[in-house]
Amino acid sequence: MSTLKNDLLLKAALGLPTNRTPVWLMRQAGRILPEYRAVRSKFDGFKSFVKNPEAAAEVTIQPVDILGVDAAIIFSDILVVPEAMGCDYQMEEKKGPYFPKTIENEDDIHALSIEIETSLTYVLDAIKITKKALNNRVPLIGFAGAPWTIFAYMTEGSGSKTFTKARAWLYQKPELSHLLLQKITSATITYLKAQVASGADLIQIFDSWAGILSPALHREFSQQYIAQICNALQPLAPVTVFGKGAHHAIEETALLNCNVIGIDWNMEPLEARKLGGNKTLQGNLDPCALFAPNEEIKRLVKTMIDQFGTQRYIANLGHGVYPETDKEKVKYFIENVKEYSANLVAKNNLIISA
């Protein structure tokens, strides 16, 4: 189906049989590896690092070489989109992102650009360099934030437990909220199409702040914009939708033109299967479980795969890997997924496509 030597992730995403469960980790590039920190230390700030295509490509490939994951995900940040639209951010060490000037009114929205492709050449270049260096070993995942999550940062101005200012927009200025969300959506579609054209094999949409919306607000201000992105992208590449905390939206996400639904660690795999229709599911080990002794990690991987099943399934954590995680534990997790799922497939005598 492709020139990829390891196409397990794409097969699983498309619902095709696999001889074991593919595995990768959210945030696998750019958090846990000493090899990453060595590259990172050559740059003054996070942003100069992110904007260097060679460095981004290098840390993107590291987990494939070092950890043995079944996919690479381009090293970048969801906030490059608001920046390219004209809403600049700063990344403060240990404090997270900060927007000196938030979006306050209609004029601010009209001033935003949706023609962001040229401002993001550095990401597209990083994808091209990575693709070449990967030499078809594994697929490359491209990504963007979901429009609601980007909106939340642009209006709130920083991370927050409650994003009160962002959510107040939805209640106080619903029309303006839709105007801004539509602009973010249009820009994101342009950006993701360019990622695919540059070589991304699969696209993941991260709705990191989906979980702070009520089901009704989520439907009105998040889901319909994700749907637009799925409709535009799925003809070009498989699409994964990961709405962290949006347990109530799984059934609705199963109706979208996406291929994979990301599941966080707050949901039982059996429940996710019940609600997720025939979509491929991705997740959902608690990132904190990688602090457990090996024996417990082995047990948790077994339970997870027993419940999700080996097919139409991509093993992952339920959120990004925590920075302080020991890379040996990550390797142990990955090896266990591979070994246990392969044995289970063999045992169940599943038919494997060549």
Added chain:
Amino acid sequence: MSTLKNDLLLKAALGLPTNRTPVWLMRQAGRILPEYRAVRSKFDGFKSFVKNPEAAAEVTIQPVDILGVDAAIIFSDILVVPEAMGCDYQMEEKKGPYFPKTIENEDDIHALSIEIETSLTYVLDAIKITKKALNNRVPLIGFAGAPWTIFAYMTEGSGSKTFTKARAWLYQKPELSHLLLQKITSATITYLKAQVASGADLIQIFDSWAGILSPALHREFSQQYIAQICNALQPLAPVTVFGKGAHHAIEETALLNCNVIGIDWNMEPLEARKLGGNKTLQGNLDPCALFAPNEEIKRLVKTMIDQFGTQRYIANLGHGVYPETDKEKVKYFIENVKEYSANLVAKNNLIISA
């Protein structure tokens, strides 16, 4: 059923018919009222304020007088329990709680006291003063944090988005975790029994950090300790269990010896009814909705009551009211619950017990 002039909350908690839906707000005492801030300003720090029974009683009663809520909730903090056990905290303005010395090992756990009643006389005195001053106008709610939430602060040392250190305990030191959780549970039961003996008419258990646990961890490290508290307290007073973010636990909570299940704003009322058995439900308007125009608040209240129904229901927000909320909006919310639910009961010709 009691000498209370307004016993709507207790009737609803016990599943008895009411001629309208009772309403109160989590954090109604101690956040939004200028009258609260006037009392608060007389004290140097949060802790000297909390430890003054007269002042605590005064701000407890303010929302009854000013907002017209159907219950008072004693002004205090869930962290008075770890402090009384010997694990001291500091409350930093705008930064939240901070524990200079966290629980690290078995010795630390053995050093903790569970005979905390005498250390918490100030809360019991505040309850007695409040009861007298309320003069049976409305019921008084007592409360405590759920053992897992208290454990999370004692081991993490501060608030956190992920409570990684606290959750790592559960994976790395499960036996010690159970030892600490059991001590917190025993102390909490002593404390809540004393609250009831001092005059609290209903008890609410706040599991504020339930939502960061996987369903399996929640079952093992949170739910069973909440169950112990319910078993000990329900013979004395009705009990409400509020596990924020623990959408997966509603069905299991419905099997506990509690009377009311608190629902956050991430769950649809119809879904909560489906999973909540025959328990009374409490919640769940998004606190952010109180930033909306009045017309929208009216619409949201109507939808909420239509979905929960007027009976076996206590109207509330889905979490604590936000500090910056306009008190006129809070009053509008309360008035709308009262008026709309009363009309609906009358319309449906429900039989009202005298």
